[in-house]
Amino acid sequence: MSDTAPRNPVGAPQMLADALLRSVAGTTALLRVTGTNTDTNMSEVGLVSTAFAEVVVSPVVMRKLRPTWQESGESKWELLVSATGVEQQVNALDLPSAQSLFAMTLAVSVSGQDYVIDSIASNEAFGQVYLYRLLLRETRQQAV
Amino acid sequence: MQNAKDSFYMALRTRLATINPERTVLLRGAVRPGILVEEAEAPFSQLPSDVFILRWLGLGIETDLGSTMAAAECEILYQTCGTQSFGGLDRGRAMNEMDEELVAMLSPCFTPKLNYTATPPATMLTQVFWDEPGLGPISVQRDRLSRSAKVMVYSYQEQGE
Numbered sequence: 001m002s003d004t005a006p007r008n009p010v011g012a013p014q015m016l017a018d019a020l021l022r023s024v025a026g027t028t029a030l031l032r033v034t035g036t037n038t039d040t041n042m043s044e045v046g047l048v049s050t051a052f053a054e055v056v057v058s059p060v061v062m063r064k065l066r067p068t069w070q071e072s073g074e075s076k077w078e079l080l081v082s083a084t085g086v087e088q089q090v091n092a093l094d095l096p097s098a099q100s101l102f103a104m105t106l107a108v109s110v111s112g113q114d115y116v117i118d119s120i121a122s123n124e125a126f127g128q129v130y131l132y133r134l135l136l137r138e139t140r141q142q143a144v
Numbered sequence: 145m146q147n148a149k150d151s152f153y154m155a156l157r158t159r160l161a162t163i164n165p166e167r168t169v170l171l172r173g174a175v176r177p178g179i180l181v182e183e184a185e186a187p188f189s190q191l192p193s194d195v196f197i198l199r200w201l202g203l204g205i206e207t208d209l210g211s212t213m214a215a216a217e218c219e220i221l222y223q224t225c226g227t228q229s230f231g232g233l234d235r236g237r238a239m240n241e242m243d244e245e246l247v248a249m250l251s252p253c254f255t256p257k258l259n260y261t262a263t264p265p266a267t268m269l270t271q272v273f274w275d276e277p278g279l280g281p282i283s284v285q286r287d288r289l290s291r292s293a294k295v296m297v298y299s300y301q302e303q304g305e
Contacts, residue, residue, distance in 0.1 A: 034172040034173060041154060041260055041265065042260060042263075043172075044153070044154075044157070044176065044181070044184060045149075045150045045153060045154070045184055045260055046181065046183065046184035047260060047261060100173075103170070104172060104173055106186045107186075116186070116187055116189075117189070118189040119189055
């Protein structure tokens with residue numbers, strides 16, 4: 001039976017999630033995002049005219065998924081991201097939502113290793129997101 | 145062949161904006177006509193719906209001519225789940241609409257070749273042209289209908305290419 005009793009939104013779940021992430025060696029992730037002024041012919045055909053920026057989110061925790069989750073030999077990881085860390089950057093960049101931030105993200109860098117986002121999920125309590133879970137895949141080596 | 149590929153995409157993009165201005169996609173923070181080149185975007189975990197995706201496949205070169213001719217095979221993928229307001233029950237009609245837009249975009253089957261590395265893009269001497277699209281069967285995956293069409297795109301190699 002679900003609990004449908006109305007409650008005022010509180011920050012307790014978010015604070016608890018942050019404390020847990022920090023207590024299990026929470027680290028920092030860099031989201032490599034594209035600039036918003038990319039509506040040019042050159043950027044649409046792969047010519048370099050896109051501005052990139054790195055957005056810092058913390059605390060985050062990485063965990064490797066079971067081997068059964070592997071696809072085409074690439075390791076898959078789950079990145080647990082603090083919702084308050086994401087919210088700060090969403091406000092700083094003046095974006096409408098966290099989904100907009102993730103949609104702009106080309107790659108996620110953790111401890112110098114780049115990953116691409118496969119899927120995004122979130123955990124909520126009392127109608128508020130307290131944790132984002134990003135399913136990541138290691139990127140292949142790119143030419144310099 | 146890169147100039148031909150770029151010109152082909154830009155021609156289709158311009159034509160789509162005229163045929164159906166409402167077919168747009170929000171990509172990298174910008175609203176654009178609903179067509180993109182897969183190899184010029186970040187990798188997709190799942191291809192976006194209601195958008196035309198150009199994927200470049202085979203390449204052939206014919207040198208026994210006055211000028212070298214290159215031919216590249218372009219696969220155009222598109223899929224739809226219908227609209228939310230119809231609960232997806234209009235997905236067949238939405239797919240039919242995209243079929244018609246694709247055929248309209250590919251006609252006429254030629255466009256000037258431009259060099260997009262120059263600013264503004266420089267018009268080259270020859271044209272890019274292509275043959276009739278070969279439309280594949282609809283693939284049904286639960287509530288998603290998808291189709292791919294293949295087009296051979298031809299171009300003469302000019303000096304400096």
